Amino acid sequence: MSETEEDRADAWFHALSDRTRRDILRRVLSGEHSVSALARSYDMSFAAVQKHVAVLERAGLLTKRRQGREALASGDVEAVRSVGAMLTDLEDLWRGRISRMDELFAEHQPQDHEQDQEHDDRPDPTDR
Amino acid sequence: MSETEEDRADAWFHALSDRTRRDILRRVLSGEHSVSALARSYDMSFAAVQKHVAVLERAGLLTKRRQGREALASGDVEAVRSVGAMLTDLEDLWRGRISRMDELFAEHQPQDHEQDQEHDDRPDPTDR
DNA sequence: ACAACGTACAACCATCTGGTTGTATGTTGG
DNA sequence: CCAACATACAACCAGATGGTTGTACGTTGT
Numbered sequence: 001m002s003e004t005e006e007d008r009a010d011a012w013f014h015a016l017s018d019r020t021r022r023d024i025l026r027r028v029l030s031g032e033h034s035v036s037a038l039a040r041s042y043d044m045s046f047a048a049v050q051k052h053v054a055v056l057e058r059a060g061l062l063t064k065r066r067q068g069r070e071a072l073a074s075g076d077v078e079a080v081r082s083v084g085a086m087l088t089d090l091e092d093l094w095r096g097r098i099s100r101m102d103e104l105f106a107e108h109q110p111q112d113h114e115q116d117q118e119h120d121d122r123p124d125p126t127d128r
Numbered sequence: 129m130s131e132t133e134e135d136r137a138d139a140w141f142h143a144l145s146d147r148t149r150r151d152i153l154r155r156v157l158s159g160e161h162s163v164s165a166l167a168r169s170y171d172m173s174f175a176a177v178q179k180h181v182a183v184l185e186r187a188g189l190l191t192k193r194r195q196g197r198e199a200l201a202s203g204d205v206e207a208v209r210s211v212g213a214m215l216t217d218l219e220d221l222w223r224g225r226i227s228r229m230d231e232l233f234a235e236h237q238p239q240d241h242e243q244d245q246e247h248d249d250r251p252d253p254t255d256r
Numbered sequence: 257a258c259a260a261c262g263t264a265c266a267a268c269c270a271t272c273t274g275g276t277t278g279t280a281t282g283t284t285g286g
Numbered sequence: 287c288c289a290a291c292a293t294a295c296a297a298c299c300a301g302a303t304g305g306t307t308g309t310a311c312g313t314t315g316t
Binding site for chain 4: 161162163167174175178179182194197198199244
Binding site: 009013016017018026031047077091 | 135138142145147150157160179203205208209212216221227
């Protein structure tokens with residue numbers, strides 16, 4: 001994975017690691033909100049909320065649009081999808097582990113494929 | 129969302145916000161690794177890597193199993209999926225925004241439904 | 257015109273974070 | 287038995303983080 005890709009991931013996950021920021025992101029994904037409108041929703045100063053919005057913006061999870069004196073913030077669903085894609089990449093690594101376990105098992109028991117369909121205590125790698 | 133749910137999310141995203149921890153998670157999702165084996169992979173002290181493993185463990189993204197003097201770490205794919213589910217919940221909020229925009233549009237143009245299939249410059253909310 | 261509003265940013269502060277070294281304790285191989 | 291190994295954890299430190307207040311500046315409504 002490229003170096004800048006890791007930088008983006010750092011910014012994404014750091015931005016999402018604060019519950020106020022996650023809540024802000026929920027609101028701006030649902031629709032545009034001005035920074036001051038957002039600030040009114042939280043029990044903290046306007047400046048604090050503005051800094052949270054700036055973190056989300058730097059991470060690319062949110063964009064701002066100027067309209068008169070207001071800054072309207074809007075969530076970027078493509079960025080959210082990119083974060084989700086990183087998670088599914090992690091899942092794929094796990095699936096690879098299971099495949100390798102299957103190969104190892106087949107190596108030591110290369111007879112029948114149909115026996116023992118029950119007592120499957122490991123999760124199905126193809127479900128979800 | 130429940131309070132403890134948000135606490136878990138804080139821990140998840142914070143754990144994932146460090147690239148060394150993401151790399152450790154990749155390795156232990158692919159297969160079990162001892163802490164010292166992991167430590168040998170990074171240009172930092174054993175103690176530093178051990179702390180990263182502890183952060184991932186507290187977040188529930190990894191479990192440790194004792195075998196003799198070694199602690200074998202293994203990634204928990206269910207936790208990774210839970211994080212992914214949070215992201216798709218965010219996407220759903222965005223889809224809701226689009227639905228509301230559609231309703232608003234229908235309200236002002238309640239005639240035909242079939243016109244103008246082209247020039248669709250917004251992403252399809254049902255794709256992915 | 258001007259007061260109120262919305263935004264931006266700097267300075268400051270307590271706490272958290274990610275690294276270090278050092279020490280203690282259990283496990284294993286020869 | 288005991289030296290080497292693997293882990294755990296405490297103490298410490300520099301820098302980042304999340305909050306505060308204060309100041310400055312453009313925009314808007316009356």
